[in-house]
Amino acid sequence: MxxxxxxxxxxxxxxxxxxxxxxxxxxxxxxxxxxxxxxxxxxxxxxxxxxxxxxxxxxxxxxxxxxxxxxxxxxxxxxxxxxxxxxxxxxxxxxxxxxxxxxxxxxxxxxxxxxxxxxxxxxxxxxxxxHYTRHGIEARRLIRTGVLGDIKMISILMTNPLYELLKGINTAPTHGMDNVYTQPNVGSYSDPLIAGGGQIYCQVSHAGAYLNFLTGAQPEEVYARFDYAGSKTDIYNALTITMDNGALVTLGSTGATPAAIRNYEVRVYGTKAILLLELWKGNMAYHPFKGKPEEYSPLAADEIYPDRSxxxxxxxxxxxxxxxxxPGELGVAAMKIVEAACISDKYGKPVKTKDI
The missing domain is CATH 3.40.50.720 (NAD(P)-binding Rossmann-like Domain)
Incomplete structure (x- = not known):
């Protein structure tokens, strides 16, 4: 060391x-x-x-x-x-x-x-x-050591109130952050030539990396539909993903939600147990098919999104x-989902990540 x-x-x-x-x-x-x-x-x-x-x-x-x-x-x-x-x-x-x-x-x-x-x-x-919360690290251990059995399905709902930022309407509210030193520049999140896209690049990039972080599995196929809601960038995303371990993933995400409502629900369904995470709320629960369930101690407010970690x-x-x-490899896994989703939405068909 x-x-x-x-x-x-x-x-x-x-x-x-x-x-x-x-x-x-x-x-x-x-x-x-x-x-x-x-x-x-x-x-x-x-x-x-x-x-x-x-x-x-x-x-x-x-x-x-x-x-x-x-x-x-x-x-x-x-x-x-x-x-x-x-x-x-x-x-x-x-x-x-x-x-x-x-x-x-x-x-x-x-x-x-x-x-x-x-x-x-x-x-x-x-x-x-x-990737740095104690719930995330424990969830990763449970999944990768086989405590949940074979992972068959994962359901994710990710929302964050930043549609005004994605649409370029207003950079000031920055989805609930007050007293920031400086605000994002106009276009940094709303111009697809600068940001790459909207919700898919800004937020699904988080969820895509988290999938690989938790499971170690890679995305093999992505089918996606976007709704732009009158914007230059996508505001609503619905993705169906097949992972290389056979797990089926549904991922819904949007930036159009009230400021007081944030969801980052991750439900992992294994052959021995299921794991329920509420990332924005700092909750996690383990439910085995046999035995007693376990509610993990909630994260404190400053643990929920450890932005300095x-x-x-x-x-x-x-x-x-x-x-x-x-590590950067998690970003590669996320980009496979993001880029495949963009191609899938454009052409209206599933995309194999190996073809990107």
Missing amino acids: GDKNTQLNVGVIGAGWWATSAHIPGIMQHENAHLRAVQNRTKHKAAQVARDFGADLAFDDYRELVLNGSVEAVIVSSTPNMHFEHARFALEHGKHVLIEKPMTITVAESRALCDLALKKNLQLLVSCPW PVLNFIDACLGLAANGS
Whole structure:
């Protein structure tokens, strides 16, 4: 393992809304990390973030940040259309990378980043906070050790009140987050050329990675239908997914829901037991076919969506203090579902992920 006294110098590409809300505070929280540099496309914004959060350097060109010899690890928190370019450049120049979801726009790009990180012996972590809750980690153990038996079916309902963001109507409410340092730019979530799509890229990317995180299974076939609700980006998604372990998955997701109503229901049906998770509510229950059910202690409010956990784990992984809890391969699995779903909706037929 690494030296707990070593300090990691971190640079942040795309120092905007989410970086200043989660990643940068996480860097500042970690005792073995230092915010060395920040980048924003606008020079004065980069300088302002550096001043307000204590970064040493500010850039408007991401290449200058990466090429700075003192930067050892890079967080890519730019818009999705730039993730691949930014992460590839950082990896090519020997920097560990944490990349925001959606990992990239295509499966091929995600695979290329994983291959490059492996070749360079660098950490590549996809930022999915759900992978760090104690319920998620325990659910993964139960599923992967066979406590539930063979997994036959998984049902997911994922909703989050961000349709105004996806439609470009209003960036201010940012689905329930108050007092943010800065708001998302117009178009960052509503322009498909920037965001890749709407709900499918923004939120189903979470659920796609979570499926692989829990089960280790890969998606083989996806059939999907979208409803755009008058928007340029998809607002409602209904997916049927067949996994390579034979499990059948139904996944429904939308950003059109009242601010007070969030659902992230994951129901896992095995041949020996079922597992019921309510991620937004912090609840989990185990129901065996034989024996007593178990209600797990609810998550505290600050445990439900641990938005700093990816960067905290990333720093530890870079320093050799912990294993990578959300490796890039999970992002590849998510992108298989996302890209296949987009193709399926466009052509109205099931899509084999091997054909992407």
